[in-house]
Amino acid sequence: MIQNILWLTLETSPDDIPAMIAENDGLPRYFRIDTSLAAKPDHDLMKLALKNSDAKDLLVRLTNLGFSLYYNTTDESRFIRHDRVVHHWPAVKDGTFQVSDEGIVHQFERPESGTISRLVVIFSPINSKPRLIRYFRPSFATLMKYVPRDTAILRIADVGGVKGAFYLDTSFMPDNSSRIQRLIQSTIAEHGIDAHNVVLFGASKGGTGSLYHGLTGGWKFVSVDPIVTDSWYEQYENDYHFTAQGVFPRSKQEVFSELVGQTSLERRGESLNSVIVTSSRSPQYPYTSEIIHPLRDSLSVLDSGNPNILKHPDVAPKTIYAQVMAINTLLLGFSLPLGESAVP
Structure with a gap:
């Protein structure tokens, strides 16, 4: 037995x-x-x-x-x-979180207006809490107050890996990213939202997710200091994200180098109408700059020189103004200057 x-x-x-x-x-x-x-x-x-x-x-x-x-x-x-996760997680059991047909935990927020014409998809950052909620750390919980009144919000959990799957494939879940893509696609279809009115958003690990799924699905994105390589955390933080021993079938460097290269060929010279918010004061900046270089003229890169940014986790809370501006600019169909621009 x-x-x-x-x-x-x-x-x-x-x-x-x-x-x-x-x-x-x-x-x-x-x-x-x-x-x-x-x-x-x-x-x-x-x-x-x-x-x-x-x-x-x-x-x-x-x-x-x-x-x-x-x-x-x-x-x-x-x-x-x-x-067994979805049967054990209290927020799933009480209906606070939903589960897609393919097992992706998520939460859908409807605007008070009752009209849904736009969508922001939010990916969660890192959390080390030894509870299931580390896979669904709230990110910008009050965003609904700062977007157009016809905007819904889809929040997607990042179940998998040790501290999350980074919304990518893992050795145990080799089709994880495809299932996330299908959840986004089905949500857009269910509510009849024009794909041009969809913006993917996330910071840090969430930035990894928004960048990856934005490029893969062809949606606009605002990615805040994304983690696009395992090198720094493996070398300087004792493999803090647990990526060095086979949890992931491919390194982030491989995944993003291939994806960026493919996108640059398929959309050569075309604006992606997407934004990366970062800071040259962040240790992730040189890695991100190298990886996205083939798309640099197709993206808007906002580089914050805020002297209070001393490390990677500082970027998101110190650049909220730029994030809100970028999200709304893209939701409303406007655009930002391509290439890198300095912001406070």
Whole structure:
């Protein structure tokens, strides 16, 4: 009989897990990891994995089996199987969040006007909370107040990976990006929205999502300091996003270099009517500049020189004015100067 819960410890070899699953006659619904032997046993497995290679190996193996950390307490981290997430997540169960036919968690906000002619699609930034909500961190919760009265908002969760799938494909979910594309397409079709009245928006990890899906689907986008390479976090932040051990089938560098190159050939000399908000003071700036170079004359790049921007997470909160301006400019069918422009 299949057990719903299998227990592991930090001393469990990841290579022993397949045998445990076979002996159990299949995947359990949950894995629980005893962390009592850790230097800080109250830390969740994600935190432990940043300094403990055994914890990291376990975390990656469970992630690639389709399990997500959803709870921790002293001496214990709990993981849930992917197909059980929507049955366990309170906001899904009470109807706050919806689930597409293909399993993409999302939330649709209707304008008070009752008329829907435009759409903003929002992708969430990084969150390290050891709960399912880290996959759906609220981004610009008050945006509805600052867009045209006929604008609806579609927020898309980023379930997958360790700290999110970056709205890309993962080794466990090789069609994740396609399912997200279809959710956007079906939402547009359901409400009869003209594709020219759609803007994708996100910051950081959400910026990765808006840039990728904007280029892939041909929609306008406002991407705020997107993460388009794994290099910096792997080299300087101890693989903080957990991208170095096979969670993703391809690196972001590969994905975006190919996508940008393909887009530049297909839409040569054509304005993309899209915006990247960034800052040369951000460590992501040189990576982004290199990756998007073939499209530089087709995009509006707003470079903030705000002296209070000292690191990547500073860019989004210090450039909100530019984000609102860019979103509304694109929603209303106007355009911004192409190429790079300095903003405060």
